[in-house]
């Protein structure tokens with residue numbers, strides 16, 4: 001049996017992603033072998049492929065390197081002592097973060113502690129759309145200490161993180177505002193958010209009295225959004241590249257502000273899978289590409305206008 005993978009052969013454009021074939025790995029003690037159905041594509045995969053950020057600098061002498069942190073699939077073999085899952089179980093996880101990756105593989109060995117059981121009623125596509133983005137959404141909202149009845153502004157509500165963050169904030173009974181382009185206004189409303197078209201005018205001209213800002217855009221859009229906030233508002237800025245600058249500015253204005261780095265937490269994925277199974281959370285998959293078209297999947301993320309998630313079909 002062979003194991004097709006997509007690897008970063010050198011840092012550069014989408015064309016550096018190459019198909020490679022290796023042997024199917026053997027699970028070590030405490031691991032399971034997962035036959036991957038879908039791998040999620042995240043902006044960090046694209047940045048790492050371009051040679052940017054911490055995962056790239058740590059892996060620069062380790063190429064070809066197989067990216068991918070989000071997987072869903074089926075357990076097909078158990079390592080010694082692995083007992084949480086049985087062969088045939090559907091699982092999903094946010095795996096190997098940040099140094100190991102490996103999700104763009106047909107087969108991958110994963111510590112069973114990193115995985116969640118996917119309920120029967122949840123499609124494997126939906127399960128692959130949740131891990132990194134969903135845990136980022138949950139952790140950003142937790143860190144902001146958003147409370148029932150508060151007004152939260154989520155920048156980029158239509159993206160991989162944003163569409164989940166909106167629904168989780170709505171479920172927490174917050175009053176949710178978001179920014180998006182014209183094409184996504186209706187979509188944002190269906191998720192329960194008051195949507196503001198950032199292409200029409202800066203959000204600061206349309207909104208005030210916000211208690212919590214969840215920034216998923218960074219840069220000038222985040223600086224403008226600071227003008228919408230109440231005294232004593234809290235700011236969580238998620239894109240790492242501009243986090244320091246935005247936190248500095250926010251603190252000067254008297255707000256509490258911090259950046260964040262998502263931390264894999266399978267219990268949070270368990271909860272989101274449950275929410276999907278009972279219809280409280282809907283994942284949006286913009287496109288699913290066959291693994292051979294990983295370069296196109298990266299190009300789609302690079303447009304900056306993906307609605308929801310992009311997946312790779314690994315089989």
Ligand SMILES: NC(=O)c1ccc[n+]([C@@H]2O[C@H](COP(=O)([O-])OP(=O)(O)OC[C@H]3O[C@@H](n4cnc5c(N)ncnc54)[C@H](OP(=O)(O)O)[C@@H]3O)[C@@H](O)[C@H]2O)c1
Nearest residue numbers: 043136156158159160161180181238239260261262305306
């Ligand atoms: N620190 C961490 O641990 C961590 C974890 C996860 C993600 N991140 C970062 O967080 C950011 C969001 O991640 P993601 O996966 O959600 O990205 P994504 O899915 O690629 O985001 C795409 C979305 O951004 C929206 N968008 C683009 N420009 C916008 C603007 N100026 N104002 C409002 N919306 C805008 C687009 O909506 P329209 O088409 O409507 O414009 C699109 O739906 C990325 O920078 C990512 O690297 C950081």
